Amino acid sequence: MSDLSSAFGTAASLILHLDADLLEIVLLSLQISLLATLFAALIGMPLGAALALYRFPGRGFIVAMLNAFMGLPPVVVGLVVYLLLSRSGPLGPLGLLFTPTAMVIAQFMLAAPIIAALTQQTVADLNEEYDEQLRSLGAGPLRAMRTLLWDGRFSLLTAVLAGFGRVSAEVGAVLIVGGNINHVTRVMTTTIALETSKGNLALALALGLILIGLSITLTFTAQSIRDTAYRHYH
Amino acid sequence: MTQPTATIIELDSGKAAPEQEQTCKSPVLPLVISELCYEANQQRLLKYVSCTLTAGNSTIILGPNGAGKSLLLRICQGLIAPASGNISWSGLNPVQARPYVAMVFQKPVLLRRSTAANIDYALAARGVPRKQRRERVTEALELTNLNHLARRSARVLSGGEQQRLAIARAWVTQPEVLLMDEPTSKLDPGASYAVEQLISAIRKQGTKVIMTTHDMGQAQRLGDEVLFLNRGRLLEQTPAKIFFERPQSKQAAAFISGELLY
Numbered sequence: 001m002s003d004l005s006s007a008f009g010t011a012a013s014l015i016l017h018l019d020a021d022l023l024e025i026v027l028l029s030l031q032i033s034l035l036a037t038l039f040a041a042l043i044g045m046p047l048g049a050a051l052a053l054y055r056f057p058g059r060g061f062i063v064a065m066l067n068a069f070m071g072l073p074p075v076v077v078g079l080v081v082y083l084l085l086s087r088s089g090p091l092g093p094l095g096l097l098f099t100p101t102a103m104v105i106a107q108f109m110l111a112a113p114i115i116a117a118l119t120q121q122t123v124a125d126l127n128e129e130y131d132e133q134l135r136s137l138g139a140g141p142l143r144a145m146r147t148l149l150w151d152g153r154f155s156l157l158t159a160v161l162a163g164f165g166r167v168s169a170e171v172g173a174v175l176i177v178g179g180n181i182n183h184v185t186r187v188m189t190t191t192i193a194l195e196t197s198k199g200n201l202a203l204a205l206a207l208g209l210i211l212i213g214l215s216i217t218l219t220f221t222a223q224s225i226r227d228t229a230y231r232h233y234h
Numbered sequence: 235m236t237q238p239t240a241t242i243i244e245l246d247s248g249k250a251a252p253e254q255e256q257t258c259k260s261p262v263l264p265l266v267i268s269e270l271c272y273e274a275n276q277q278r279l280l281k282y283v284s285c286t287l288t289a290g291n292s293t294i295i296l297g298p299n300g301a302g303k304s305l306l307l308r309i310c311q312g313l314i315a316p317a318s319g320n321i322s323w324s325g326l327n328p329v330q331a332r333p334y335v336a337m338v339f340q341k342p343v344l345l346r347r348s349t350a351a352n353i354d355y356a357l358a359a360r361g362v363p364r365k366q367r368r369e370r371v372t373e374a375l376e377l378t379n380l381n382h383l384a385r386r387s388a389r390v391l392s393g394g395e396q397q398r399l400a401i402a403r404a405w406v407t408q409p410e411v412l413l414m415d416e417p418t419s420k421l422d423p424g425a426s427y428a429v430e431q432l433i434s435a436i437r438k439q440g441t442k443v444i445m446t447t448h449d450m451g452q453a454q455r456l457g458d459e460v461l462f463l464n465r466g467r468l469l470e471q472t473p474a475k476i477f478f479e480r481p482q483s484k485q486a487a488a489f490i491s492g493e494l495l496y
Binding site: 129130132133134135136137138139140143147150151153232233 | 308311312313332333336337339342343345346347355356358359360387389390403407
């Protein structure tokens with residue numbers, strides 16, 4: 001019990017004094033997860049909207065796969081990206097393995113299906129209401145897609161948050177493709193796993209608290225933006 | 235199979251067209267509907283509807299619930315495809331005619347943006363250059379008396395304001411024909427009056443109005459001719475004055491006298 005309270009004390013001190021190592025890890029984690037989520041949103045949203053609006057052979061299969069990929073095990077994604085980026089893999093010559101870029105790629109693969117699948121559902125629901133009105137106004141398929149994405153923006157924020165939540169909390173994929181190299185690819189989740197196994201509970205706990213704090217802050221901010229905007233635009 | 239035909243009475247024997255209406259040739263009128271059928275869930279909801287609608291007057295489509303009034307408008311706008319039959323907007327099919335034909339829905343979907351942006355959207359969707367859009371949006375806001383709500387979110391407007399906005403959004407594209415599906419059915423008398431005034435103003439500018447309604451008084455106030463539909467069949471196409479004074483079918487007579495048609 002005293003170990004735990006001393007760990008809490010040290011953790012609080014690390015956070016309050018903005019420990020340089022701690023800050024580096026937190027910033028790198030945020031940078032990687034936010035970039036991965038951004039790319040996942042840029043690809044996943046149009047993909048999800050297109051799947052909601054266009055009918056083509058194999059569409060049902062793709063939607064089913066996207067839904068299945070929402071629960072992809074991060075270690076498996078890490079393994080696949082590792083195989084792609086490893087020296088003997090097809091993308092080996094790029095030399096990306098054990099770099100933050102590799103971690104962004106792995107997290108992108110985890111977030112994109114979540115954002116695409118949730119977007120598909122949101123846009124399909126909205127299109128039920130909008131379809132005839134938009135066609136009547138003369139909107140073509142691309143304009144209709146843009147309109148539905150824009151008008152569904154409050155619900156889609158939740159999709160993006162779900163994607164970010166998924167990648168910011170995962171450890172398996174970034175550990176495999178990043179290698180948890182100090183000052184290079186060490187992020188919050190991999191550090192927590194490492195420090196816990198080394199018995200350095202204080203740093204692990206400090207990072208754990210920050211991770212939870214960041215997650216809560218981000219979710220509350222996004223929710224309040226969404227609620228305010230929704231009240232304004234209904 | 236012999237199909238029943240609607241009683242057609244020439245328009246010139248009825249109410250005269252409003253004096254201020256324009257007489258320029260329309261690219262999409264006359265609208266010729268031939269032997270139109272529509273089916274859903276193995277039920278035939280429109281049965282061999284044939285009629286010709288010309289420029290220069292307003293047409294009211296009357297009939298009880300389930301008569302097929304809204305379906306007919308949606309088919310004319312190319313939003314749903316008929317099972318058989320033909321629609322010709324002066325040689326154009328409904329999708330080709332869409333740039334000239336606007337529609338106001340019973341429950342219009344307003345986009346999650348401001349009142350002015352909703353109107354602007356209709357112009358942008360028709361490819362009107364940005365420079366011209368602002369002036370036309372202002373004009374539409376003035377016509378519908380929505381200037382003071384230009385920046386307000388469309389979704390928080392009252393029912394009457396929303397319907398006026400839907401009309402503004404349809405009118406701003408300067409359509410030859412305005413299809414309206416029960417535009418006042420959900421409005422209180424005050425809001426209905428404002429919408430009727432607006433429709434009258436639009437008619438006077440020369441736009442052909444084709445409108446469905448349940449409101450007999452409204453049909454008399456706004457209609458030059460009446461199409462009477464009952465259970466998917468067109469029973470009458472008659473000048474409004476004659477329709478209300480001497481309906482040709484017993485179903486229309488019953489409908490006018492307030493009897494329940496089933």
